[in-house]
Each structure stands twice: as C-alpha cells, then as structure tokens.
Amino acid sequence: MTTCSILGTGLYAPGLESPSQAAPVLRGEQAYQAAELPSPQLDCLPRNERRRTTPAIRLALAAAQQATVNLDAAGLATVFATSSGDMPLVDTICTSLAGPDRALSPTLFHNSVHNAPAGYWSIATQAHGPSSSLDAYDASFACGLLEAAVLSATEGLEVLFVAYDLSMPEPMHAQRPIDSDFAVALVLSPPRDGTPRLELERAESAAATVCADPSLEHLRTTNPAARSLPVLSALAGDSPSRVVLPYLDEGIGLAVMCTPA
Amino acid sequence: MQTLHLTGYTTISALGLGNTTAVDALRGMRGGLSRCDFEDVDLDTWIGRVPGVDEAPISGHLAAYDCRNNRLAAMALDTDGFATIVARARQRHGSARIGVFMGTSTSGILETEHAYRRLDSDGSLPADYRFRENHEIFSLTDFVRRRLELQGPALTVSTACSSSAKVFATAARHIQAGWCDAAVVGGADSLCQMTLYGFHSLQLVSANPCRPLDVQRDGISIGEAAAFALLERPQDADAGVALLGYGESTDGYHLSSPHPEGRGALEAMRAALQRAGLDAAALDYVNLHGTGTPANDSAETRAVAALTGHGVPVSSTKGWTGHTLGAAGATEAVFSALAIEHGILPGTLNLDTPDPVLAPLDLIRSSRSGSVNHVLSNSLGFGGSNCSLLLGAA
Numbered sequence: 131m132t133t134c135s136i137l138g139t140g141l142y143a144p145g146l147e148s149p150s151q152a153a154p155v156l157r158g159e160q161a162y163q164a165a166e167l168p169s170p171q172l173d174c175l176p177r178n179e180r181r182r183t184t185p186a187i188r189l190a191l192a193a194a195q196q197a198t199v200n201l202d203a204a205g206l207a208t209v210f211a212t213s214s215g216d217m218p219l220v221d222t223i224c225t226s227l228a229g230p231d232r233a234l235s236p237t238l239f240h241n242s243v244h245n246a247p248a249g250y251w252s253i254a255t256q257a258h259g260p261s262s263s264l265d266a267y268d269a270s271f272a273c274g275l276l277e278a279a280v281l282s283a284t285e286g287l288e289v290l291f292v293a294y295d296l297s298m299p300e301p302m303h304a305q306r307p308i309d310s311d312f313a314v315a316l317v318l319s320p321p322r323d324g325t326p327r328l329e330l331e332r333a334e335s336a337a338a339t340v341c342a343d344p345s346l347e348h349l350r351t352t353n354p355a356a357r358s359l360p361v362l363s364a365l366a367g368d369s370p371s372r373v374v375l376p377y378l379d380e381g382i383g384l385a386v387m388c389t390p391a
Numbered sequence: 392m393q394t395l396h397l398t399g400y401t402t403i404s405a406l407g408l409g410n411t412t413a414v415d416a417l418r419g420m421r422g423g424l425s426r427c428d429f430e431d432v433d434l435d436t437w438i439g440r441v442p443g444v445d446e447a448p449i450s451g452h453l454a455a456y457d458c459r460n461n462r463l464a465a466m467a468l469d470t471d472g473f474a475t476i477v478a479r480a481r482q483r484h485g486s487a488r489i490g491v492f493m494g495t496s497t498s499g500i501l502e503t504e505h506a507y508r509r510l511d512s513d514g515s516l517p518a519d520y521r522f523r524e525n526h527e528i529f530s531l532t533d534f535v536r537r538r539l540e541l542q543g544p545a546l547t548v549s550t551a552c553s554s555s556a557k558v559f560a561t562a563a564r565h566i567q568a569g570w571c572d573a574a575v576v577g578g579a580d581s582l583c584q585m586t587l588y589g590f591h592s593l594q595l596v597s598a599n600p601c602r603p604l605d606v607q608r609d610g611i612s613i614g615e616a617a618a619f620a621l622l623e624r625p626q627d628a629d630a631g632v633a634l635l636g637y638g639e640s641t642d643g644y645h646l647s648s649p650h651p652e653g654r655g656a657l658e659a660m661r662a663a664l665q666r667a668g669l670d671a672a673a674l675d676y677v678n679l680h681g682t683g684t685p686a687n688d689s690a691e692t693r694a695v696a697a698l699t700g701h702g703v704p705v706s707s708t709k710g711w712t713g714h715t716l717g718a719a720g721a722t723e724a725v726f727s728a729l730a731i732e733h734g735i736l737p738g739t740l741n742l743d744t745p746d747p748v749l750a751p752l753d754l755i756r757s758s759r760s761g762s763v764n765h766v767l768s769n770s771l772g773f774g775g776s777n778c779s780l781l782l783g784a785a
Contacts, residue, residue: 131569132568132569132570182646208641213527213528213529214527215528215549220500220503223585223589224500224503224504224506224507224585225507227504227507227584227585227588228504228507228508228510232433232584232588233588233592234585234588234589234591234592235592236592236593236647238592239585239588239589239590239592239593240589240593240646240647240773241646242585242589243496243549243550243551243646243772243773243774244496244528244549244550244551245549245550245551245772245773245774245776246646246774248550248641248774248776249641249646249773249774249775249776250646252641252642252643252774252775253643253644253645253646253775255643256643257641257643258640258641258642258643258654258655258658259639259640259641260560260639260640260641261550261639261641261774261776262548262550262557262561262639263548263549263550263774263776264546264547264548264549265527265528265529265546265547265549266529266532266545266546266547267523267527267529267533270529270546273544273545273546274546276544276570277546277561277564280564280565280568280570281564283568284564284567284568285564300514300515301510301514301515301516302516302522304515304516305516305520305521305522305523306522306523332487332570378536378542378544378545379542382542
C-alpha cells in the first residue's frame with residue numbers, strides 16, 4: 131500500500147472548469163451538464179511559449195496551473211499521463227507524410243513528443259526535478275497516479291500529477307472514440323496532517339467504481355483521464371470512501387481509499 | 392538505494408541480434424550504420440537498421456499486435472534466452488509480482504503512416520488498421536506483458552530519448568514501494584518516416600554516418616533497436632551486473648535544445664552517484680548520450696567535465712547503432728552491462744578529430760580491454776528530459 135497527501139487539485143473539462151465550480155456535480159447535488167470548454171487562460175506560460183503550444187498542451191497545463199496555484203511549482207516533480215497524447219498533431223503529421231511533400235514543421239515535430247506538456251511546464255515554472263510522461267491506455271490515470279504516489283513515497287518529493295486526454299479527431303475517432311477533452315491534476319506529497327489523503331492498493335477481483343449520474347458516467351467511460359471522476363467525487367465528499375479504478379487486467383483494480391480534508 | 396541485479400539482459404540493434412554480437416562488434420570497431428534505404432524515404436542520410444524485421448511477423452494469439460515496433464520487441468525477447476529467464480522468474484515470484492516498464496518514443500506510428508497513405512475514399516482508416524495494438528504508446532508494454540504472461544504493474548514511459556533509461560528508475564521505485572518484486576524494463580523504437588523527416592526538419596540529421604564528439608560532427612543517424620533487462624533484488628548466488636543508482640532531471644530550457652551548460656545532465660549524473668553512495672572518482676567509464684549534434688555533445692561534455700574533470704574515460708556508442716531514440720537508454724544500459732561483464736571500454740566509432748572546442752575529456756577512440764566496475768550511462772531527451780543510470784559489478 132502507498133499513502134500520500136493531496137496539496138492541490140485541478141480540473142478542466144466541459145462543464146467542470148475547476149474543482150470548486152465542479153463540487154456540486156461531484157457531490158451529486160447537481161446534475162452534470164456538459165458545456166463548451168473555453169480555451170484556458172494560461173498565465174503560467176510566457177507569451178512566446180504559449181504561441182507554440184497545441185490544444186493538448188494547453189489542456190494539460192490548465193489543470194496543472196489550477197492545482198499549483200498556492201504552491202511553489204518550481205519545487206515539484208511531475209508525472210504526466212495521457213493515453214492518446216496529441217492526436218490532432220499526429221493527424222497533421224501523418225497527413226503531411228502521406229502527401230507529395232513530406233516536409234514537417236520543426237515546431238510541429240518537437241511538439242509531437244509525448245512529454246511536450248511536461249517540457250513546456252518545466253520551462254514555465256523552472257522545475258528541474260524528475261519528470262515522467264507515460265501511457266497505459268485506459269488505465270493511464272490509475273497507472274499515472276500510482277507512479278506519482280510511488281515517486282512521492284520513495285523519494286520524499288512533492289509531485290504534480292496531471293492526466294489529460296483530448297477529444298479524438300477523425301479518422302482516428304472511429305477506432306478510439308474519445309468524445310471530449312478532460313484534464314485533472316493532483317499535487318501529491320508524503321502523508322502530512324490536516325490534508326486530504328489517498329491510500330493505494332491493488333484490488334483482486336474488484337469491479338470499477340462508476341458515477342451515479344448517467345451523464346457523468348458517460349464522460350467517465352469516454353475519456354481515459356475522466357476515469358478519475360470517482361476519486362474526485364470521493365474527495366469532494368464529507369467522509370472517507372473507497373474507489374476502485376480500472377487497472378491493467380480484467381477484474382483487477384487499483385483501490386483508492388480517499389479521505390477528504 | 393536498494394541495489395537491483397540485472398538477472399538477464401539482451402540487445403538487438405543495427406549491430407545484429409544479441410549480446411555476443413554486440414560485444415564482438417564493439418571490440419572489432421565494426422559499426423552497423425548503412426545508407427538510408429528505408430521505404431521510399433528520399434533523404435540523404437544513414438540509418439541503423441535491425442536485420443530481419445521485415446521477415447519476422449508476429450503470429451499466433453498476439454498477431455493483432457504485429458507492427459514493426461513490436462516485432463523488434465518480439466525479436467529481442469527471443470534473443471539471449473531472455474523470455475526463458477523471465478519465465479523462470481515468473482515461477483519464483485508469480486506473474487502479478489513482476490512489473491513491465493517499457494520506453495518508446497514513437498511506438499507503432501509507422502503503421503499509422505501506412506494507413507494514412509491508403510485511407511478509404513471517405514477518409515476513413517483501412518479496415519486492417521488497429522489503433523490500440525499498433526499505434527498506441529502503450530502497445531509495446533501491453534504486447535510485452537502479454538507475451539511474457541505478466542500481470543504486475545505496467546506502463547510505458549515516453550519522454551523522447553530518455554524513455555527507456557527512465558524505466559529503470561520507475562521499476563526501482565515500484566520494487567522499493569512493494570508493488571512488485573521484479574521488473575522487466577527496456578524499450579523499443581523502430582524506424583519511421585516521422586522521426587526521419589522530423590529530425591531533418593530540425594536540421595539535426597547528418598548526411599553521413601554520425602560522428603559523435605568530432606570536429607566535423609553535423610547531426611545524428613537515426614537507428615532502431617530493442618533492449619531489455621530483468622531487475623530483481625539480489626539473491627544469494629548472483630553475480631554479474633547491478634543497477635546501483637539513477638538520477639532524473641529536467642532542463643526547463645527548450646523543447647528541442649539542451650541547456651548549453653548541460654545543467655540538467657549534470658543534475659541527473661549527480662543524483663545517480665548520490666543514490667549509489669559513490670563519488671565521481673569511482674567511475675571507470677561514462678557512456679555518453681553523445682548523439683553527434685553540435686549542441687548535445689557540447690553541453691554534455693561540459694557537464695561531464697564539471698562532474699569528473701578529465702579523469703574518467705568516456706565514449707559514445709551512437710556511431711555503432713545510430714541514435715535509437717526511445718530505445719537508446721536501455722540499449723546503452725545493456726552496452727554498459729556488457730562493458731562490466733566483458734571488461735571492455737567501447738570506443739567512439741567515426742571519431743577522427745576530437746572537437747577542440749568541447750570540454751576536454753578522456754575520450755576513448757578505439758575500443759580496448761580494461762577492468763570496468765562502475766559505469767554511468769546518460770540519456771538526454773527532447774523536452775529537457777534527462778536520466779543517468781549507474782551500473783556496477785554485482
């Protein structure tokens with residue numbers, strides 16, 4: 131079992147534009163209604179860097195910025211998790227490569243690395259610590275959360291964890307139907323008093339926790355980063371509750387005991 | 392940190408298949424680069440191509456995972472008895488107690504490139520294209536864990552050219568925290584048009600075989616490779632090679648250029664030494680990232696000089712294999728393990744005239760024999776992502 135505290139939370143998704151704005155929906159007091167997600171205000175990036183970013187990078191950094199608003203971001207290690215990464219960019223690159231002139235733009239190419247958001251974040255915040263960018267398909271949130279918690283626990287670090295997935299463009303959407311944008315961020319630390327807390331444990335033969343609200347459940351199942359919703363709901367509640375996240379193999383989950391502040 | 396033994400390891404690259412082949416090539420100063428003949432690529436460049444990939448489709452129950460990148464992985468699993476070594480470890484630990492952590496930068500994007508050349512008339516993907524099993528960054532790890540029948544923690548690290556070095560750190564942490572008792576680590580990256588044309592767009596690809604550290608170096612040669620290691624806590628009868636430390640850092644400087652002073656590289660190397668409880672004076676050899684771009688070699692040699700002074704022999708093995716991108720970290724970790732086990736200090740292929748502007752280091756030009764107990768291996772990637780591994784005689 132690995133235990134960590136939560137020092138900050140971020141959320142940027144349609145109709146859920148921050149943890150505080152989303153709280154009534156996450157607590158089940160209000161029905162979820164999707165709404166068009168505005169392009170985020172990224173004050174954390176200098177203008178010349180912001181100009182080079184893509185929607186995927188901006189989505190990830192929107193949640194990261196929220197979660198670190200009261201923290202010294204330069205001192206945080208980072209873990210970024212995404213299943214599909216920057217697929218609009220991959221679409222542009224593969225379309226170019228299939229055409230008569232295969233020339234790629236240098237910025238397009240360097241933005242194509244899976245760790246592009248982590249790179250922009252480190253430039254913006256001058257965070258020089260460990261940083262990982264990972265992928266575990268539909269278990270990307272669970273595996274990223276575990277990696278971040280394990281990094282925090284074994285090295286005694288405060289870790290910014292961001293999970294994000296962008297809606298999928300055609301023609302890929304037909305094979306990988308991700309219908310909306312979703313980014314979530316948690317700043318984890320070794321356990322300390324007076325903070326919300328997560329305890330992670332492997333759960334054999336456990337079914338994944340679902341969202342009671344059907345619209346929220348639809349969001350959960352159609353974006354890998356939105357698999358985080360039951361954890362966010364538990365943390366928005368008043369009492370400890372146990373959530374099971376879908377993990378790598380059928381019937382095996384990652385259990386997360388969530389204790390709100 | 393808790394020392395972890397490499398109870399098995401293997402490499403396939405442009406040098407050929409297996410550890411013995413790699414050692415023979417390194418000793419004999421025989422490189423694997425060839426003029427680019429990959430598909431219809433019209434760039435004037437050299438590549439490091441693994442022999443036999445086109446003739447080795449994945450069949451059987453995992454046939455859906457067939458793509459060039461997973462073929463590299465499958466070929467490496469079948470080399471040096473690696474899959475058998477893992478199967479024995481599975482008997483000892485149980486399948487749920489062995490993690491699989493793989494690094495790749497582009498996974499199976501080559502299949503997506505092919506699919507985009509034959510989209511249906513309505514713009515849809517061809518029916519035989521499989522996004523999850525081919526393109527996805529997780530596909531490599533998914534394939535390896537299914538092939539090895541492992542159910543422990545798993546993920547793909549994709550941090551460009553440091554990817555398959557960082558998986559050693561991820562595995563060490565998961566083992567330390569009790570999530571598994573052993574881990575299969577490594578990586579694979581395959582030739583594709585995106586990296587060839589992409590690095591070309593950044594003017595980072597040489598028209599000649601790459602020449603790390605040379606005054607005339609002018610870019611990388613892109614290669615493909617796969618390399619794996621099995622990490623386990625020390626057992627009684629073990630000898631061989633151990634992971635003693637790792638260090639990770641971020642430049643926070645530029646997406647595709649290193650910090651000019653090698654600040655992040657230096658931080659990563661220092662962290663690896665600190666974790667191992669060793670001084671730089673204990674190092675017998677540094678395997679540089681040494682890509683052969685003007686910027687990398689300049690920044691990295693400054694960092695190494697700041698760490699070690701002039702006293703430690705260093706080389707780059709990119710002239711043998713090309714820059715194998717997301718597979719470079721694991722490939723060079725295996726080369727470092729081979730240096731320890733076989734007492735060999737690999738030279739720097741294609742180095743004629745060391746660049747006098749670079750920080751002065753003890754450059755190994757021709758491979759030679761020597762006692763090697765402690766090796767630092769550097770991997771420095773786009774996004775300013777750095778990882779340094781410290782391997783030692785167990």
